[in-house]
Every structure is written in C-alpha cells, then in structure tokens.
Amino acid sequence: MLNHQEHPLLRIPNKGLRLILLDINNLGIGRKFNRNITKAQWKQFYRQNMHNSARNVWYRMIHKLCPSKSALFVRRLRNIEDDKCTLCNDFEDAKHLMVSCPHKNDIWSNIFDQFLGSPKTAIPHQVYQSIVNLNLKPYLIYNLDIKITIFDLFAAIIRMM
Structure with missing residues (x-):
C-alpha cells in the first residue's frame, strides 16, 4: 500500500492528494487563477x-x-x-x-x-x-x-x- 507520511494514500481526500503532488513537483498553485x-x-x-x-x-x-x-x-x-x-x-x-x-x-x-x-x-x-x-x-x-x-x-x- 502506498503511504505518505505514514498515511495511506487511498484515505487522503482528493484535495490533499492534489496538494501533495503539487508540492512534490514544485508547481505553483493557481499560477493563473x-x-x-x-x-x-x-x-x-x-x-x-x-x-x-x-x-x-x-x-x-x-x-x-x-x-x-x-x-x-x-x-x-x-x-x-x-x-x-x-x-x-x-x-x-x-x-x-x-x-x-x-x-x-x-x-x-x-x-x-x-x-x-x-x-x-x-x-x-x-x-x-x-x-x-x-x-x-x-x-x-x-x-x-x-x-x-x-x-x-x-x-x-x-x-x-
């Protein structure tokens, strides 16, 4: 099972997953927002x-x-x-x-x-x-x-x- 900071990824809400992925990739949130x-x-x-x-x-x-x-x-x-x-x-x-x-x-x-x-x-x-x-x-x-x-x-x- 995949974990992030000892939490199973399947139990993290979609918004949390998106923020984790953005953080990992160093993408700016809402660059054009x-x-x-x-x-x-x-x-x-x-x-x-x-x-x-x-x-x-x-x-x-x-x-x-x-x-x-x-x-x-x-x-x-x-x-x-x-x-x-x-x-x-x-x-x-x-x-x-x-x-x-x-x-x-x-x-x-x-x-x-x-x-x-x-x-x-x-x-x-x-x-x-x-x-x-x-x-x-x-x-x-x-x-x-x-x-x-x-x-x-x-x-x-x-x-x-």
Missing part, C-alpha cells in the same frame, strides 16, 4: 444553466487562456499571420476580442440599452473586469418579465462573440 473570485461566486457560476461553449470561453477568460489573436500568434499557429483584430486591425488581446473592439462594443452598448436598467452604457474595461471577476451584481435587467438571469444574458453575449 483569479484570486478575486470567491467560493460563493464560483458556485453561482457553476449553477448557472448556460451553454457549455459560453461557459468554456468565460472560464478561459477568467484564467487568461482566451484564444485571442495575440495568444494564438505567440503560439505560432500555422494559420495565424499576425496579432491584429480582423474587424478593426488593432492589437487583439482577450479584452479586445470580447469587449473593447469598436464593433463588439457597439453590440454590448445596444444590449445594455435594450435590456439593462443599470448601467445604461457599456464601458469596455468595466465590463471585462466584471466578466473575469464574476462580479455581475452592478448590472440590473430592465424588464423583469424576461425570465433570464444576468449570467444568462452575459453568457449569450460571450457565446455570440
């Missing part, structure tokens, strides 16, 4: 009934793994010739890809104007920070007859982008 997100926010995020493609992109944004042109260009992928946005020819990082490109910011602004009571304008930096920090409390849906949550609205936009 966003420490601004609480356990309650993670639970709320995972309880949302959103499409897996939206959840995947959102999760990648949080962990700074979003497939923007700059991230793909650094990896020297075959079909990526530069790190410029195909719509406006500016440098495309994750923030630009999802929010701050003028063409995509127009979409955010229109959706904010139609569906949100507060705030009425989409400030790209504020929207991006809200997404990557899972902090959607400042956003209020204007029409309460619509049976969606703020997470549903943001997930639909993220999926569309």
